[in-house]
Amino acid sequence: DGGITQSPKYLFRKEGQNVTLSCEQNLNHDAMYWYRQDPGQGLRLIYYSQIVNDFQKGDIAEGYSVSREKKESFPLTVTSAQKNPTAFYLCASSIGRGYTFGSGTRLTVV
C-alpha cells in the first residue's frame, strides 16, 4: 500500500544537539511538507518542496533545515538554533488539492 512513513515515532534530544526526522513516501507525489503542531494548537508550516532539489521556507523555518535529493524523501533537521523544539512534527505529501499525512514524530528535548 502507498503511504507516508515517518520515523522515529518518538525522539528525544539533548539540548544543543541536532536531530533529523525522516519522511519517506511511495505515492509518487511531487510535493512534500513539514508542519509543527504544539499541544492544543493548529498546524504551522516549516518548509515545503514542490520538486526535487528545491524547497521553500514556511512560516516558522528558523532553526530548521531540509533537503530534497530524492522525490521520495524529505528529511527535516532540527538544529540547536531552534530554541523550543519540543513538539509533534507532521510530514505530508500532495499531488495537488489536498494532503496525505504521515503518522507524526513526537520530539522531546531532555
Added chain:
Amino acid sequence: GNSVTQMEGPVTLSEEAFLTINCTYTATGYPSLFWYVQYPGEGLQLLLKATKADDKGSNKGFEATYRKETTSFHLEKGSVQVSDSAVYFCALWETNAGKSTFGDGTTLTVKP
C-alpha cells in the same frame, strides 16, 4: 492573504446528538476545501473535500457543502458516536502557492 476560521472548541456532545462545526474562509478565486480529522497521537486523515461551489463532500456520515455566497464549508453529522471524538481541521488549497491553509482545529468529545 488566504485564511480559514473555525468554530472555537472544545465541543462536547452526547452520543447520537447532531454535530455542526462551522468553517468560513477568505481566499482569492475558488479554492478547493477540505475537512481533516486527527485522532489522539496520530497524523491527520482526509475526511472529505469539495472542489467547486455547491459541491457536497461526504464520508462516514459527515457532510459539508461548499457555499460560495457565504464563503463557508460547515461540517455536519446527524448522529455522532463516541468514536468520532477527535480534532477536526478545515482547510483550503491555495492553487498558486501549492499548499494548504488550515484552521486552528476544533476538538470534539462525544460522551456515552
